[in-house]
Amino acid sequence: MQPQHQSKTRLLDAALLVFRSRGYAGSTVEDVCAEADLTKGSFFHHFKTKEELAIAAAQHFSDRADALFTHAPYIDLPDPRDRLLAYVDFRIAILKGELRDYTCLLGTLVQETYQTHPAIRAACERHLTTHVDMLARDIAAAKARYAPDAAWTPESLGFHIQATIQGAFILAKAKNGAAVAVQCLAHLRRYLELLLVR
């Protein structure tokens, strides 16, 4: 069974790169097979359709992100405000390599499929919300300590952080480089510093 499992992971890894390079509708099953160096027979052993692949790829992307952020270097910082600021610093630090390496599969997929592929939209919504829930736990702890009376909710700030990151990726694509995204995330960091006053 090991080779089958490996071929599925190779197809999912390839899907992350291909969809992030060409979008969903602009990518074919053939593109993904070529990137994975596997046959269409292998593909259809694992996935019935490109849509099924996209939904599995969204889960795969989310699992990898969970692993990355759960084991990030800042995770043991005792102060939740420090953890939040270090999260933004970490997001800046990983803006490396090609655009297809650091942009978000979920934002890319949902941007174009929200109306035409409701199952892909729902998968992206679920995984984006899972990531925001993780952030919102640190935000709630930081708010309790540094801004207990503020009117905003931890969840809304989590989505704002996510929005800024997603939009920074779009600008990086438009400008064909990460420099503009770094500037946007520096503003996001400054906002968190101003909101959670030490």
Next chain:
Amino acid sequence: MQPQHQSKTRLLDAALLVFRSRGYAGSTVEDVCAEADLTKGSFFHHFKTKEELAIAAAQHFSDRADALFTHAPYIDLPDPRDRLLAYVDFRIAILKGELRDYTCLLGTLVQETYQTHPAIRAACERHLTTHVDMLARDIAAAKARYAPDAAWTPESLGFHIQATIQGAFILAKAKNGAAVAVQCLAHLRRYLELLLVR
């Protein structure tokens, strides 16, 4: 010549709706003709390819946005900080109707075509930057008055505003409604208030 001109505008208006509904690769020339209620003959009289249409649609979208923001109700406010905050309020106020009515054509196009269609990417970059330049003029005036010694540049804050708006649209698509985008823009407004201290 008037009917020809009208048919071109109808195709461009249709392209705004179709591309924002289905993305670039997911839309066909037939989809745009059906939305415009015009024939493919009419389409190919005006545009050689779908790519040429997308580039013209990006210009059309940008022209309409320029007209909207140049004549916005807040434009005569004397204080540049007030104009900036009112800009964000106006962006919140126009989050009405269907997703395809209020989301951004430029962000949608560049998200999926940045690598495969360099001419579309370049058009989106140009129009996004034009909008940021407009914002940056008010930001520079507000910074001179309220935060003259701050280390950030007006241009970087303009791109940050643009990023937040673009990301808010993505989350609205994921959640199938504008409520999350309203929350994100409320955080953006709070950031501007904290940054430009009256």
